[in-house]
Amino acid sequence: MTNSLDELAAQIKACSKCGQRKSLSCFYKNSKSKDGRSSWCKDCANARSREYRRDNPAKTALWNKNSYPSKRKYYQEHREQRLQKIRDYEANLKYDVLSYYCKQSLRCARCGITDIDVLCIDHINGGGSKHRRSIGGLGGTLYHWLKKNNYPEGYQVLCFNCNFKKKLEDNREQRRA
Numbered sequence: 001m002t003n004s005l006d007e008l009a010a011q012i013k014a015c016s017k018c019g020q021r022k023s024l025s026c027f028y029k030n031s032k033s034k035d036g037r038s039s040w041c042k043d044c045a046n047a048r049s050r051e052y053r054r055d056n057p058a059k060t061a062l063w064n065k066n067s068y069p070s071k072r073k074y075y076q077e078h079r080e081q082r083l084q085k086i087r088d089y090e091a092n093l094k095y096d097v098l099s100y101y102c103k104q105s106l107r108c109a110r111c112g113i114t115d116i117d118v119l120c121i122d123h124i125n126g127g128g129s130k131h132r133r134s135i136g137g138l139g140g141t142l143y144h145w146l147k148k149n150n151y152p153e154g155y156q157v158l159c160f161n162c163n164f165k166k167k168l169e170d171n172r173e174q175r176r177a
Contacts, residue, residue, distance in 0.1 A: 094116070111159060122155065
């Protein structure tokens with residue numbers, strides 16, 4: 001019991017500005033500090049930054065003016081590297097999500113095709129268009145949402161053709177009803 005209390009106490013720090021005791025995640029990292037965290041909590045540090053920007057608009061504008069071109073230059077020079085990193089992340093995310101919902105091997109639940117380029121997530125009970133609009137995006141956004149929400153039930157992996165055919169079949173059933 002004592003060890004867990006000691007561990008818990010090590011995860012809490014008092015802000016030297018407001019005096020409140022908060023978890024270490026409420027403090028910015030600072031490699032120069034003994035405990036590796038800033039002495040002010042994030043709330044106090046952010047309030048001070050806002051106050052400084054409000055009181056010193058000329059200095060803030062000058063800093064923005066001087067730093068923006070260098071950032072822009074960096075992004076232009078490293079454009080392909082950044083885009084490749086994003087493509088790799090998105091491909092890994094798609095693989096992770098499809099792997100979770102396939103349970104065995106990556107394949108369409110209807111026809112069995114295994115080409116990952118044509119596999120996608122399907123809402124088993126329909127309503128995919130409405131759901132995508134509510135979360136604000138298409139495929140990549142849906143994959144992020146599924147991972148963020150701990151892979152909820154009600155989804156399966158289909159290829160684009162089977163997914164489209166399922167939608168046509170559902171539409172026919174609704175017209176008959």
